[in-house]
Amino acid sequence: MNISLLPYLVSAYLNDGKRDQWTREQIDAHQRTALAALRQHSYQNSPFYQRFHKGQFNAPLHELPVMNRKIMLDNFNDLVTDRTVRLDDVRRHMQQEPGKPFKGKYWVNSTSGTTGVPAVFLYHRREWAQVVIFLMRAYRWAGIRLSPVKKRRMAFVTSTNPWHLSTQVSQTVHLPSISSMRIPANDPLPSVVSRLNEFQPDTLIVYSSMGRILAAEQMAGHLNISPQVIMTSAEVLTPETRQMIKDVWGVEPFDQYGTTETAAIGCECTQHNGQHMFEDICIVENVDSQNRPVPVGEFGEKILLTVLFNYSQPLFRYEISDSICVSDKECSCGRKFRLIEKVQGRQEDILYFPNQSGEIVGIHPIVFHNVMDTVRASGWQVVQRDDGLHILLSGSQDNGIHDKLSVSMAQALKLHGVETPPIKVSLVPSIPRLPNGKLRLVLRD
Numbered sequence: 001m002n003i004s005l006l007p008y009l010v011s012a013y014l015n016d017g018k019r020d021q022w023t024r025e026q027i028d029a030h031q032r033t034a035l036a037a038l039r040q041h042s043y044q045n046s047p048f049y050q051r052f053h054k055g056q057f058n059a060p061l062h063e064l065p066v067m068n069r070k071i072m073l074d075n076f077n078d079l080v081t082d083r084t085v086r087l088d089d090v091r092r093h094m095q096q097e098p099g100k101p102f103k104g105k106y107w108v109n110s111t112s113g114t115t116g117v118p119a120v121f122l123y124h125r126r127e128w129a130q131v132v133i134f135l136m137r138a139y140r141w142a143g144i145r146l147s148p149v150k151k152r153r154m155a156f157v158t159s160t161n162p163w164h165l166s167t168q169v170s171q172t173v174h175l176p177s178i179s180s181m182r183i184p185a186n187d188p189l190p191s192v193v194s195r196l197n198e199f200q201p202d203t204l205i206v207y208s209s210m211g212r213i214l215a216a217e218q219m220a221g222h223l224n225i226s227p228q229v230i231m232t233s234a235e236v237l238t239p240e241t242r243q244m245i246k247d248v249w250g251v252e253p254f255d256q257y258g259t260t261e262t263a264a265i266g267c268e269c270t271q272h273n274g275q276h277m278f279e280d281i282c283i284v285e286n287v288d289s290q291n292r293p294v295p296v297g298e299f300g301e302k303i304l305l306t307v308l309f310n311y312s313q314p315l316f317r318y319e320i321s322d323s324i325c326v327s328d329k330e331c332s333c334g335r336k337f338r339l340i341e342k343v344q345g346r347q348e349d350i351l352y353f354p355n356q357s358g359e360i361v362g363i364h365p366i367v368f369h370n371v372m373d374t375v376r377a378s379g380w381q382v383v384q385r386d387d388g389l390h391i392l393l394s395g396s397q398d399n400g401i402h403d404k405l406s407v408s409m410a411q412a413l414k415l416h417g418v419e420t421p422p423i424k425v426s427l428v429p430s431i432p433r434l435p436n437g438k439l440r441l442v443l444r445d
Contacts (some may be wrong), residue, residue: 012133017140019280022338027279034308035283042314045081049314061283061317065289066304068319069119080122080313082106090120094163099171101125106312110163111260121260124312129174131263134281135169138267141276142254144203144229153226154180155201157192157210157232159438165260182357185210186433189384191224202228208235208255209379209431209439215241215248216378216395228250234438236343240373252368257343261318262307266340273331274339281309285317286326296328299344321346323364344369349442351384353418361418365442371412372441375405379431384444388422394430401425 022030042049043057052075056064072079076087087105093102093108102108108129111119123131144152160167160182170180181199184191185207196204196214204227206214211232217223227249231254246252256267257275262282266275277284286300287293294300303324304317328339349365372380378395391405398404402425410420434440 003052009129009132011128014324016133016137020335022280022336024256027292027336030280031283031308034280035306038308038311038314039316040312041081042316046079046314047314048075048078051078053249053316055339061306062285062293062411064317066317066319067315072315072318073119074122081311085122088118090122094120098163100170100204107168108163109165109168109260110161110381114309119260121310122313123310127310127312130281130309131165132169132172134264134278135166135258135284138231138254138256141267141269142229142231143270150177152178153199153201154178154203154205155199156180156182157185157196157198157204157206157214158182161185164224165258165263185438189213189217189430190222193217196223200225203227203231204229205233206232207240207438208232208237209441211237211253212241213378213395215244218248220395226335230254231256235441236369238369238373242438257340259305259320261305261315262310265305266337269331269333269335271331271333273329273333274341276331276337277326278336278341280308284326286324296326299323299325299342301421327355349440349441351382351444353413355417356419361415361416363418365417367412367444368409371405371408374408377401379439380441381431381439382442384421388424390445391423391425392426392428392431393425396427401427 040059043053053068054063073087077085085103090102090108093100094108099350102122105125106122107125109121109123113324156166156170158166167182171181175381181195181201183195183235204214204225211230214223220226228251230245230249230251230253232253237253237255242253252272254268255275256264258264264278265282265284266277268275283306285304287302287304289301291304300323302319302321305315306317307315307322323344323346324340325342325344327339329339330336331339344364350362352360352362355361368382372382372391375393375394376396376398378393381392383392389409391409393401405425406423409423409433413420431439
């Protein structure tokens with residue numbers, strides 16, 4: 001552990017547990033105070049925000065202009081509040097010194113680039129300590145108590161990229177009581193299974209699609225592990241995959257919703273009523289395509305994220321193309337953080353088809369999830385090409401699956417009013433993954 005982090009980690013840890021007991025009024029008051037302090041710091045130290053928010057320094061948050069990845073990267077040098085930081089230097093550092101702090105005090109994280117050019121995010125050591133504690137909160141809510149006494153065996157089947165946020169967090173926290181193994185999610189499946197069988201984790205942390213694949217491997221008798229806690233992240237966890245994991249291992253997975261921009265947006269508690277938003281560290285606006293707020297209980301087109309604790313690289317109303325539904329219910333656990341009821345994917349995963357009138361209709365990935373997750377297979381992918389819709393299946397033993405699946409998919413598309421394209425089902429040894437190990441379940445090729 002970097003010793004310079006220790007006082008910040010201790011301070012963040014002592015404050016974190018208290019926030020579980022906050023009332024709704026305390027959460028709202030904290031957001032107002034934190035937002036005001038962040039804006040003041042940004043307007044004093046960021047030439048970009050002096051321009052971008054000119055004439056709106058006292059305007060309500062919802063009136064500020066929307067930021068996106070391109071704007072952020074194009075203006076990186078003026079946006080960051082340390083005037084000595086330059087994007088070219090950061091990227092050069094990433095190539096030459098993987099995993100080490102930039103300038104000895106900034107932890108650098110990079111997105112996977114699945115939605116375009118990879119973005120870069122800096123956290124000063126005081127902010128990085130908070131990132132670590134926020135992720136530890138997700139573990140705590142899932143019942144994982146990290147202590148110097150109780151032994152834990154934690155297996156991560158995710159990304160091992162040195163600039164991936166979870167990789168760096170695991171390198172930051174070293175406890176003698178924790179034995180951990182990180183396996184690249186894009187490793188050959190037999191190798192993943194073999195290593196897990198040998199390691200025998202009591203805690204399994206995986207991408208959602210990998211959770212389904214490993215559950216199928218356990219059912220087939222290839223995998224033989226008994227995790228007490230399973231956590232999923234990074235991809236949509238459908239009800240069918242959740243139930244499959246629960247049936248196989250007898251434990252319900254804890255789903256996390258995180259981004260590199262703020263480490264964590266939300267996670268489930270032991271009640272599994274949805275994901276509590278981490279409203280003490282970020283403000284989430286659920287909006288339509290015109291950036292107008294959508295009513296509670298409805299899916300938005302995207303979210304606008306304001307990160308309250310990062311003073312090094314401030315983000316106000318940063319656009320993330322996730323479609324979520326926010327609940328108006330309170331969780332029976334007693335926490336007053338609002339709940340994300342469902343996450344149904346990203347705008348980039350919407351496929352477009354003509355209807356009978358020749359108009360173009362967008363079909364959200366959840367439509368494909370609802371069809372594909374009823375199929376007995378360890379993995380799947382829906383790919384739209386010029387010659388039609390291609391469905392890839394791995395691990396299916398159903399010889400008649402081609403016709404049945406083609407009919408089911410055609411019916412689902414007709415219900416949404418689109419002309420059914422040619423549908424081809426192919427059985428493959430495995431579904432191709434991205435370099436970071438994530439799986440694009442629905443895509444246009």
